[in-house]
Amino acid sequence: MPPPRTPEKGLRHRLAELRGPEVKPRALDARALAALAANPGCRRRAILDGAGVDKAKLASSLGSPSVFGQSQFAFVRGNAFEAKVKADGGTELLRLAAEKLDRTAEPPMGARLPDLGAQDSEGRTRRTEEALREAAAAERGAWTLLDHPMLALDVAGSPAFLEPDAVVVHPDGSWTVVEIKSFPMLDGAADPAKVGAAARQAAVYVLALERVAERLDPPPRVRHRVLLVCPKDFSNLPTASAVDVRKQRAVTSRQLARLTRIEEIAGTLPEGVCFAPELPPEQLEWSVESVPATYAPECLSACELAFHCRDRSRTAGAVTSLGRPVRAELGGLTTVGDVLAAARGEAGDPDDPAVAALRRAAALRAEALASAAEGAREVAGCR
Structure with a gap:
């Protein structure tokens, strides 16, 4: 049996x-x-x-x-830029990390580059944790660069394996997530929408990195300012900005905790x-x-x-297709048919604020259309 x-x-x-x-x-x-x-x-x-x-x-x-999804051209361009940023043992990447995040530390003249290779995702995750543990136990004053580490994060009862572009261990033992993107920074600023998307993505890595830190004694500090590396202006030269992801991290943590468990x-x-x-x-x-x-x-x-x-x-006529803000304003009215019936006075509780607002809006619309029609008739009569 x-x-x-x-x-x-x-x-x-x-x-x-x-x-x-x-x-x-x-x-x-x-x-x-x-x-x-x-x-x-x-x-x-x-x-x-x-x-x-x-x-x-x-x-x-x-x-x-x-x-x-990402186009093949953008994918190739992004890989080429990332290779340039990490060339020569990550010298330029570490310089940017020191400049934007750690100006009081000793300039990075070199860094430990642990081998994170393994046969599968679980093996790479274990090797990454070992490398971070070794970096935490190493003598203070040294920099460590983890190239494409593998992190695990529990999502709705199932592990998700995540691969940030890099993680930097600072001389004080703290950890920073590095995001390398191929969109440009023009005059020191990038497209806010793209920066926001990168921040939300980096917040996931920060959460996963915090899970690793919790298993160490004492737990190292995971920095909530990530390093965003992008091309400078219209060149292929790398520049960087420190992005605070505390808000995105808090939102992501709260939302992931609310997810219905997959087995349910x-x-x-x-x-x-x-x-x-x-x-x-x-x-x-x-x-x-x-x-x-x-x-x-x-x-x-x-x-x-x-x-x-x-x-x-x-x-199905669902009001969700109109957007979350509209859905939130409509309360218990879940379909477009319900909304139109409430606006025409055919259904709905008159004391419901959403129903009252809809009927008021319908009355104003009818009044405006009648006024416009009257104006059109007057203009036609003057010709």
Whole structure:
């Protein structure tokens, strides 16, 4: 008689069934986690990401291909710039770290560059923790540069393996996350939207790094100012800025803590649900629709399934397709039909503030249209 499965093995087996037994899991990265944390109520994204489903392939199989993602040109350009920043043992990167974050420390004349190689993600995570432990125990005054370390973060009961561009260990033993981006800094400032996205991504790394620090005695300080390295103006020369991610870290931590645990979502799904891209579109659509989604227009820039969810949201007349601010103002009115009926006085409680506001807006609109029509008739009569 085989031994009973542990809950962890049972969950892993269930997620493999959802993904497709022959389909390799797609690893979560910091971009996905930042997007997932921005929409914690979306059970669909939580289960798909937790099971390692390739949402881009799934969207294509559903007939709603995604245009979300980085272009090949941007990918190659970003890799070339990162290689330039880290050349010569990371000399320029460490100089920027000292200039922007640690001016009182000794200038970095060199740095320890531990080997973080291992066969799999778990091995690289262990090797990264060992390297950070060694750096924490090393003599103060030395710099350490970890190139593409691997960190683990528990997300809704499932581990996510994250790979920041670099982590710098300062001479005082504190740790800093480094984000290297290929968008330019013009006159010392970059596009605020892109900086914000980079800050949210870096906040995920900071959280994961804090989990490592908690296991050390004494725990090193993880700095909440990350180093953002970008090309200077229109050149390929690197420059940097210190970005405070305390707000993004707090929001991400709070949102990840609110995520429904993956095993709870998986336990509510009917038998036969599977997201393998090679399945017939009808079966895939049934599987996807069996998991509730929380669509918002912001999903278009963060989720590969956004076009599919938008179409379904519009078909259902859900007010979420109008945006979160509008949804918040409408209270218990969840469909466009409910909103229009309330505005026309056909439904809704008159004492409800949302209903009262809608009826007032409808009256003002009717009054404005009547005034405009009267004005048009007067103009026509003068000709």
